[in-house]
Amino acid sequence: MAESFLTLPTLEVARALIGAMLVHETPRGRLSGRIVETEAYLSPGDDACHAYRGETPRNRVMFGPPGRAYVYISYGLHYMLNVVTEAPGVAAAVLIRAIEPLEGSDLMAANRGLAPLGAMAGSGAGYQPSRPHNLTNGPGRLCQAMGIGAELNGTDLTRPPLYIRPYQGEALPLVQTTRIGITRSVELPWRFYLRGNRDVSVRDRTAERAQASAIG
DNA sequence: AGAATGATCCTCT
DNA sequence: GAGGATCATTCTC
Numbered sequence: 001m002a003e004s005f006l007t008l009p010t011l012e013v014a015r016a017l018i019g020a021m022l023v024h025e026t027p028r029g030r031l032s033g034r035i036v037e038t039e040a041y042l043s044p045g046d047d048a049c050h051a052y053r054g055e056t057p058r059n060r061v062m063f064g065p066p067g068r069a070y071v072y073i074s075y076g077l078h079y080m081l082n083v084v085t086e087a088p089g090v091a092a093a094v095l096i097r098a099i100e101p102l103e104g105s106d107l108m109a110a111n112r113g114l115a116p117l118g119a120m121a122g123s124g125a126g127y128q129p130s131r132p133h134n135l136t137n138g139p140g141r142l143c144q145a146m147g148i149g150a151e152l153n154g155t156d157l158t159r160p161p162l163y164i165r166p167y168q169g170e171a172l173p174l175v176q177t178t179r180i181g182i183t184r185s186v187e188l189p190w191r192f193y194l195r196g197n198r199d200v201s202v203r204d205r206t207a208e209r210a211q212a213s214a215i216g
Numbered sequence: 217a218g219a220a221t222g223a224t225c226c227t228c229t
Numbered sequence: 230g231a232g233g234a235t236c237a238t239t240c241t242c
Contacts, residue, residue: 039223048223058238076236078224095223140224181223220240229231 004158005166006067010085010092013066014040014192017083018174019167022099024146025160029107031146033099033136035164037193037200039179041082042092047184051091061154062091069162071143071153078140081148083157083164097180097191099136100199101145108135108145137199177207 005016015038023032043049043062050059050072061070062084070082070093082093101108106116112135136142143149148162157164173195178186180202193200195208 041223050223053239056239072223073237075222075224075234076238077234080223082223097223138224144225179223183222218240218242221238222236224234226234227232 004067006083006085006157006164008085010040010042010094011190013083013085014038014094014190015174016166017094017096017164018192018194019169019172021102021165021167022096022146022162023160023165024148024162026107026147028147029104031104031108032102033142033146034102035096035098036100036197037096037098038191039095039097040085040092040190040192041095042086042190043090046188046190048179048182048186048188049091049093052184055091059091062093064088064154067157069152069155069157071148071150073150074140079143079149080139081143081146081152095139096142097139098193098199098201099142099146100197101136105135111147112141112145135199138201175204175207175211177204 006013017035017038020035021032022035041049043051051062055063058072061068065088066085068084070084072080074080081096084093086092109116136145152162175193175195176189177191178189179191
């Protein structure tokens with residue numbers, strides 16, 4: 001295949017990933033979704049980046065070649081999926097924060113401990129989301145739904161079992177704003193999401209108004 | 217060896 | 230909107 005778009009500069013990858021398809025071929029079935037929200041992390045200069053103080057065993061993959069998965073555990077229980085960017089030696093990645101389920105949504109629901117979508121049975125097992133789109137609207141949730149764990153850390157995201165198919169089509173309406181859940185470098189506008197999509201984890205209505213006529 | 221810190225999610229008010 | 234869960238990783242002593 002042609003040179004992957006994942007070799008582009010980090011912020012361009014973060015933009016270009018919106019609309020791309022994330023696919024996981026699991027033993028129990030094929031799961032996929034459209035990426036609708038991303039965040040860029042780029043060291044040096046970004047104190048929120050895991051690698052801002054140098055290489056450690058955990059963030060080692062970020063220093064490697066682009067196009068690989070950086071998967072780690074947050075708060076001791078949630079997996080986070082990142083796409084490594086930039087040439088070897090430069091620590092950078094794009095966090096996938098939300099996807100829109102396309103294939104295998106019932107298996108995703110099962111992975112999340114939820115009843116199948118469309119089934120109204122109230123067996124009492126598992127928790128019922130207050131909104132039907134609580135399936136993959138968050139970095140921890142989408143990893144749980146997609147069956148992504150530590151065993152995929154460092155794997156090549158251009159081939160199965162976990163891979164990304166680029167978006168090819170008309171320009172999508174993007175919103176650019178600040179990142180979520182961090183305490184350092186909070187001012188950097190390095191989060192991107194698909195305007196109007198229901199699976200975006202957190203909207204920024206101020207940014208949406210300010211960017212009303214802009215098209216990403 | 218001990219303490220602090222999270223790129224979060226869920227529940228309850 | 231606020232707080233607890235829960236533990237790997239990292240920093241500090």
